[in-house]
Amino acid sequence: MAGKTHFFNYLYRRTVAYIVCSVIVITVPLLIMLSAYSRNEIMKYNNEAIGLINDQLDSFFRSIENTQNIITTDKSVVLPLTLYYAVPNYDISAATNAFRSMSTTLKNMTMFQDGLQFCVVGQKGHLPVNSTKEDINDNFVPRDAAWYEIFERNPEKSRIFFNNERDYYLSAEKAISIIKPIPDIQTRKPIAYVIMDITYPDFRDMVERIHPSIPIRIQDPSGQILFSNMDPSSQTSSRDNKLFSRQVSTFTGIAIESYVPEQLFIK
Numbered sequence: 016m017a018g019k020t021h022f023f024n025y026l027y028r029r030t031v032a033y034i035v036c037s038v039i040v041i042t043v044p045l046l047i048m049l050s051a052y053s054r055n056e057i058m059k060y061n062n063e064a065i066g067l068i069n070d071q072l073d074s075f076f077r078s079i080e081n082t083q084n085i086i087t088t089d090k091s092v093v094l095p096l097t098l099y100y101a102v103p104n105y106d107i108s109a110a111t112n113a114f115r116s117m118s119t120t121l122k123n124m125t126m127f128q129d130g131l132q133f134c135v136v137g138q139k140g141h142l143p144v145n146s147t148k149e150d151i152n153d154n155f156v157p158r159d160a161a162w163y164e165i166f167e168r169n170p171e172k173s174r175i176f177f178n179n180e181r182d183y184y185l186s187a188e189k190a191i192s193i194i195k196p197i198p199d200i201q202t203r204k205p206i207a208y209v210i211m212d213i214t215y216p217d218f219r220d221m222v223e224r225i226h227p228s229i230p231i232r233i234q235d236p237s238g239q240i241l242f243s244n245m246d247p248s249s250q251t252s253s254r255d256n257k258l259f260s261r262q263v264s265t266f267t268g269i270a271i272e273s274y275v276p277e278q279l280f281i282k
Contacts (some may be wrong), residue, residue: 061229095097097200131211170204174193192210218241
């Protein structure tokens with residue numbers, strides 16, 4: 016009887032050990048595969064989400080560039096403006112009509128772009144073309160601006176300036192500014208500048224309206240954070256213990272990043 020009991024105990028322990036080993040042999044590789052699959056799927060989803068946000072931001076800035084291109088190549092705007100600066104005693108009524116037309120066109124084209132402000136600054140200061148509520152700096156001329164030399168070298172292209180001081184206003188918070196020169200018809204030298212600004216609070220509101228479905232951080236080319244909906248503890252964590260996704264726009268230089276804590280996965 017004792018021998019039989021000993022045999023059954025041995026058989027029981029052996030069976031339990033067999034079951035445990037079988038579970039480990041089957042379950043551990045399965046869990047590893049599941050973890051790897053989950054990582055890949057989340058990384059794929061994050062990259063797609065980041066790509067979508069990147070495309071939407073690019074679309075916003077490209078639409079501004081297109082608006083500026085239309086204005087700065089419109090002869091009904093450029094010709095009177097050229098004559099306004101080149102010809103002494105030029106018919107002021109023609110210039111007034113041109114400015115009014117330019118202002119109306121810009122307002123119509125930016126009507127649905129919330130938070131976007133514009134102004135036009137000529138060789139000698141502000142022209143009566145703006146949509147801003149900021150106090151105009153009447154003493155400002157383009158030659159005083161940090162970006163003046165850039166357009167002297169290449170007047171054909173619009174450029175994005177992050178953290179722009181906006182000296183063309185008396186007091187205004189820094190903003191993302193998209194600036195495009197209006198060239199003289201003959202010399203092609205800049206005679207005025209179409210300036211479009213979006214403040215950082217307005218930029219963050221715009222991103223919020225996109226409704227990011229994942230934690231993201233958006234940075235300008237210098238690394239300044241433009242927007243973040245991440246937990247504060249994620250802001251300073253290294254990439255070593257997190258799954259990391261990052262895309263940089265070739266158009267604006269804006270980088271969008273996302274982190275997923277490593278703790279979400281089976282180690």
